[in-house]
Amino acid sequence: MYYIGVDIGGTNISAGAVRKDGELLFKKSVKTGKERAYKEILADIIGIIRKVQSEAAKNPLHGGAVSIGLGCPGSCNKSTGAVEFSGNLNWHNVPLAADVQRETELPVFLENDASAAAYGEFIAGAAKGCNSAVVITLGTGVGSGIIINKKLFYGENYAGGEIGHTVISADGPPCTCGRKGCFEVFSSATGLIRMTKEVMARNPNSKMHRIASEMRKVSARTAFAAAKQGDKAGKSVVDEYIKYLACGITNVINTFQPDCLCIGGGVCNEGDYLLVPLRELIAREIYSRNSVKNTEILICRLGNDAGIIGAALVND
């Protein structure tokens, strides 16, 4: 007996078989190709679910699949199973759970991807044992999942928790959601790459140019790699990135004061180089700096698996 979790990201669709205790048995992955039509992406989602079932069928100990949990970016209505709006995928009111259910004949549950990842970290990762946690995923966008009193928080219409789409710099650069200056615009990997490119253009002698040509692209690592080599322009990008990230996280803490705030996504591979100055800035800015108890800032432990595990188990 196992649970299928599917994590639909802006870049990859990953799916896996998850045991009731949170262990991910194995996973499969395919490119999202988010510029494609919904029907094409849907076909790939169904395809990867079938691959998980075929793989699981090879080991009789796994038993049968209980249900399918889909983690998807955007406003996901748990009761109708429709994705009401997803800026990153450009989906408007698509009946995702119903479409998957028709093809798979299993119970299908829809969940916001960041909520699913948060639940995964809460069940089996960095937020395990907490009463409340906010998990912020710094990826193509900025996703967030909120756990209050050990339960996912959704708001009254399942569209809550879109912390990535709270403005931290009014009149800032445009966001996919239609607003300007959202947290996501600055703190997503996409935002980091944009800032990196802007500073590279103004600094032709920066080491970022050599690093980018070695990596064959400007990535979320370019500025960090240059900064670690003493590059001033690279350092200025990193400082700016951490400044906005601290700003957004401080907003979250001033609002929720959770037991812990976990950040995930590729940029967290920078470890202490990111975490130490981030914690310092936040400690200086939070409204509760005189409080005895304050929110712990942690790095997520499950990586991309969190979304699969959380999506698989959140309706169990």
Add this chain to the structure above:
Amino acid sequence: MYYIGVDIGGTNISAGAVRKDGELLFKKSVKTGKERAYKEILADIIGIIRKVQSEAAKNPLHGGAVSIGLGCPGSCNKSTGAVEFSGNLNWHNVPLAADVQRETELPVFLENDASAAAYGEFIAGAAKGCNSAVVITLGTGVGSGIIINKKLFYGENYAGGEIGHTVISADGPPCTCGRKGCFEVFSSATGLIRMTKEVMARNPNSKMHRIASEMRKVSARTAFAAAKQGDKAGKSVVDEYIKYLACGITNVINTFQPDCLCIGGGVCNEGDYLLVPLRELIAREIYSRNSVKNTEILICRLGNDAGIIGAALVND
């Protein structure tokens, strides 16, 4: 039998006798004089509580006081009864509940003032009957109280819900909390007056100058009054004020998606002149604009009484 509620604001301290059903029997008020030392303000808080008791004693039907609830701006630790930090009052770790209890010999409960006001609106005002609500008070500062599943939400250290201290314009004007560009900096009455003065200085022919001299001061009403008389500069202040207010409220909705969001404070006396364009801007910006159910934007009904009623009853 009645409950004493005290609302400690940046401008006034108000206290009243409240019935179990939420009815405010009568109230008393005194200036806060927030520039004074804690001990002096404390003496006035105790003084006004005694006045409420003396007044209640005149009518034997009122019976005795059950308890005292204190609503105070800032981080209020409900379990210790200490105000851990209040930017507006410049208090740091003051044992307010214990100090009042020693003098009054009644059970004393401490509550954040905006949480108390939110609870008052939830019990007897605009948010009555909701499952979740966010109440934002636009006063000297911007207070907020959050109700989730019919209960006040505090975070893990009672310091949560400081939505006024979430940054909406990074590197904006300084806030009393030490950050820059907080929601409070733009959307408080203080912020409106600052913006009004700035625009007046640049527009010597604006009708705002005549209105201010008639009112003998620049107030939160100056720009609205001028705008209603067709004054362009006044209108630009009003538009700017509503723009930032919509920005902060949209952030709250994208995060919490409550049944209703209620705004209170003197500026709400502008009624539809404020509410109509505010609702339009929010409806255009919210992430959930495609959702069937969206947050209702309402104006608080109880005015300054909400804080007294909520503080009195929240621990009942």
